[in-house]
Amino acid sequence: MTDYPAANAPLLDVTNLQHTFQTGAGRVFAVNGVSFRIDAGEAVGLVGESGSGKSTVAKCLVRLLEPSGGSMRFRGADITHMNERSFRPLRSQIQMVFQDPTMSLNPRLTVRQTLSEPLRLHKTATNGNLEARLHDLMGLVNLDRRLLGRQPHQLSGGQKQRVGIARAIATNPAFVVLDEPTASLDMSIRIQIISLLRRLQDELGMTYLFISHDLSTVRHLCNRVIVMYLGQVVEEGPVEEIFTNPKHPYTQALLSAVPIPDPARRGQRRRIVLPGETPHLTAPIVGCPLADRCPYVMPACRQGTIPFFDIEPGGHRAACLLYAEDRDAVAIDGSAESARVSRSEASGRTGSD
Amino acid sequence: MMQETLPQLNPTPGAGHSDANAAAEPLVRIEGLTIGFPDETGERFVPVVEDAGFVVHRNEILGLVGESGSGKTQTSMAILGLTRRPGKVMAGHVIVDGVDVVGLDEAGLRRVRGRKAAMIFQSPRTSLNPLMTVGDQVARVYVRQRGMNRRAARAEALAMLRRVGIAGAERVAGSYPHQLSGGMAQRVMIGMMVACGPDLLIADEPTTGLDVTIQAQIFELIQQVQAEARMSVLLITHDLGVVAETCHRVAVMQGGRVVEIAPVEELFARPRHPYTVRLLGAMLRPDRPSGDTQEPDPLPERLDIEVGGRRYEAVSVDAWAAAGVGLPMTIEVAPGHFVLCHEREDGADAAETER
Numbered sequence: 001m002t003d004y005p006a007a008n009a010p011l012l013d014v015t016n017l018q019h020t021f022q023t024g025a026g027r028v029f030a031v032n033g034v035s036f037r038i039d040a041g042e043a044v045g046l047v048g049e050s051g052s053g054k055s056t057v058a059k060c061l062v063r064l065l066e067p068s069g070g071s072m073r074f075r076g077a078d079i080t081h082m083n084e085r086s087f088r089p090l091r092s093q094i095q096m097v098f099q100d101p102t103m104s105l106n107p108r109l110t111v112r113q114t115l116s117e118p119l120r121l122h123k124t125a126t127n128g129n130l131e132a133r134l135h136d137l138m139g140l141v142n143l144d145r146r147l148l149g150r151q152p153h154q155l156s157g158g159q160k161q162r163v164g165i166a167r168a169i170a171t172n173p174a175f176v177v178l179d180e181p182t183a184s185l186d187m188s189i190r191i192q193i194i195s196l197l198r199r200l201q202d203e204l205g206m207t208y209l210f211i212s213h214d215l216s217t218v219r220h221l222c223n224r225v226i227v228m229y230l231g232q233v234v235e236e237g238p239v240e241e242i243f244t245n246p247k248h249p250y251t252q253a254l255l256s257a258v259p260i261p262d263p264a265r266r267g268q269r270r271r272i273v274l275p276g277e278t279p280h281l282t283a284p285i286v287g288c289p290l291a292d293r294c295p296y297v298m299p300a301c302r303q304g305t306i307p308f309f310d311i312e313p314g315g316h317r318a319a320c321l322l323y324a325e326d327r328d329a330v331a332i333d334g335s336a337e338s339a340r341v342s343r344s345e346a347s348g349r350t351g352s353d
Numbered sequence: 354m355m356q357e358t359l360p361q362l363n364p365t366p367g368a369g370h371s372d373a374n375a376a377a378e379p380l381v382r383i384e385g386l387t388i389g390f391p392d393e394t395g396e397r398f399v400p401v402v403e404d405a406g407f408v409v410h411r412n413e414i415l416g417l418v419g420e421s422g423s424g425k426t427q428t429s430m431a432i433l434g435l436t437r438r439p440g441k442v443m444a445g446h447v448i449v450d451g452v453d454v455v456g457l458d459e460a461g462l463r464r465v466r467g468r469k470a471a472m473i474f475q476s477p478r479t480s481l482n483p484l485m486t487v488g489d490q491v492a493r494v495y496v497r498q499r500g501m502n503r504r505a506a507r508a509e510a511l512a513m514l515r516r517v518g519i520a521g522a523e524r525v526a527g528s529y530p531h532q533l534s535g536g537m538a539q540r541v542m543i544g545m546m547v548a549c550g551p552d553l554l555i556a557d558e559p560t561t562g563l564d565v566t567i568q569a570q571i572f573e574l575i576q577q578v579q580a581e582a583r584m585s586v587l588l589i590t591h592d593l594g595v596v597a598e599t600c601h602r603v604a605v606m607q608g609g610r611v612v613e614i615a616p617v618e619e620l621f622a623r624p625r626h627p628y629t630v631r632l633l634g635a636m637l638r639p640d641r642p643s644g645d646t647q648e649p650d651p652l653p654e655r656l657d658i659e660v661g662g663r664r665y666e667a668v669s670v671d672a673w674a675a676a677g678v679g680l681p682m683t684i685e686v687a688p689g690h691f692v693l694c695h696e697r698e699d700g701a702d703a704a705e706t707e708r
Contacts (some may be wrong), residue, residue: 049564050386186420188635257569258639263618277534314527
């Protein structure tokens with residue numbers, strides 16, 4: 001990997017990221033060779049189900065976990081194994097909003113104390129302008145400044161998450177990792193938080209990595225989507241491409257499982273059901289991670305590493321041999337032929353309006 | 354806080370989704386249900402469910418939706434007589450297949466639980482006995498509820514595990530709950546409850562914590578066992594997508610009140626209560642591009658309703674105190690479509706109620 005000149009570098013460049021956990025039951029391969037880039041100003045959704053490794057990727061990025069392999073570059077600088085001292089100046093630039101605001105806010109601190117801490121630590125505010133900066137922050141997240149004196153238990157769930165967001169953006173970060181920030185909130189609150197995040201991005205020019213299993217929210221917040229399954233990226237592309245033209249059989253199954261709140265469309269959708277459940281990984285996967293559950297599996301799917309194939313210009317690509325240019329080389333026994341036919345049927349029915 | 358007269362939600366025949374049910378007495382009839390918990394002084398009871406009413410027809414899936422604190426779980430627990438102290442049912446009736454559960458003693462409740470109404474919960478793994486194999490737990494249901502001998506019960510348990518779609522039923526029957534995935538554990542719970550042969554299955558957010566692909570499988574299973582056994586299902590959820598794809602009718606709760614009931618297509622197409630309008634407006638549709646999702650405009654807190662020349666208004670429950678409304682009443686605005694309203698006082702400011 002050559003060094004990017006910092007000016008042209010993507011904001012974040014992740015290459016072949018690996019993370020393994022040692023558990024009582026053996027080694028778990030949580031993240032297995034994940035590569036992606038995020039440019040400044042993007043809102044990227046990282047989606048997948050339990051065991052996909054999406055949260056592990058997020059924790060590696062904010063350095064809550066140490067990667068077992070691969071590299072992560074932020075504005076061209078290698079942060080993969082940077083020690084805490086060298087990383088500290090970057091911490092103000094890379095922030096995280098957590099899933100459960102009740103768990104991630106210190107219950108004994110007032111909102112004022114919670115928000116002052118990052119401002120002081122990263123010297124974003126001086127004593128002279130601290131109060132003004134706090135008021136700015138509260139205004140940005142639509143909280144009444146009178147709430148500054150409250151403790152978390154005196155706030156509603158939505159207010160707490162707004163404080164969580166205010167804390168993350170207090171240091172004017174360039175990059176914010178959002179780990180399921182709306183999962184614990186009621187629906188009417190969820191839409192407010194999503195609109196707030198969109199507005200903050202417009203106003204402050206932040207870049208988001210939004211970790212979520214809630215595909216509706218992803219469609220409304222993100223402009224690009226990365227789909228993970230069993231520790232690997234299986235598909236990525238512009239958000240509308242992924243939702244209307246999903247190509248990887250896993251993405252198709254995932255999208256077809258999302259309930260659509262429209263009784264008029266009931267019975268009109270074909271659900272693509274993958275047999276079985278996501279297995280636990282105790283060995284690195286050879287071939288495609290979905291091979292054991294995929295309706296279109298071919299012998300070649302169980303060999304080597306499945307490369308990405310471009311689906312559309314603009315970055316829509318899928319790691320699936322169904323899209324190999326030279327399909328004859330792949331289709332050893334003709335099963336790819338039938339797979340192509342049923343795939344075109346499948347793509348017709350998973351699309352949406 | 355309590356009302357003297359309890360207006361009832363009293364769906365007329367025809368409210369059900371099929372003509373066959375319409376004539377029959379509904380399986381469950383809840384009337385004027387009020388459940389309270391003591392306040393800090395312990396002297397007064399604060400209602401968490403107030404004057405709630407709806408019916409569950411035979412052979413239908415009724416969705417009960419609302420946000421946290423709306424009282425939907427408390428209402429469903431009352432059907433099984435499971436209101437936990439210090440909470441108590443302060444008024445109303447919960448009639449399950451002709452038996453009023455309110456005030457029933459433990460022996461009476463045991464005859465209702467399982468046979469007439471059974472419940473699956475949010476966390477199947479904690480609802481199962483951790484010390485007993487899955488097969489033995491399902492078999493025990495057949496021994497206790499159906500009076501079978503152990504051998505027959507075992508065979509039935511295996512058949513049930515297969516029926517709820519468990520691959521390798523023999524192997525799974527010998528495993529313990531902690532060895533199951535969340536989706537498998539919920540399948541086992543559903544199998545156990547269906548084994549009781551209940552007329553009503555209550556499912557309280559049965560897919561919380563499960564992945565979306567597994568959630569889809571569980572709801573398909575619930576629809577399948579409902580249709581096979583022709584039982585009724587009360588599905589408690591906050592997910593309107595699930596409601597749209599699974600339920601026949603929907604009851605919407607807000608602040609302990611049932612504010613609107615309608616067949617599912619009708620509710621989504623023509624919501625009349627401001628809270629339902631707000632809920633539907635807060636949906637993020639997975640099947641539509643985002644466009645310019647802006648912070649939604651504040652929605653109206655009251656909406657006009659006119660039925661048979663009389664004027665009513667539906668008022669968001671959280672605005673009742675400020676609005677100084679009188680006693681609420683349930684109005685049928687279309688066949689099977691009920692809305693909790695207040696009578697318009699003469700001279701009410703019409704501009705206020707504009708959408």
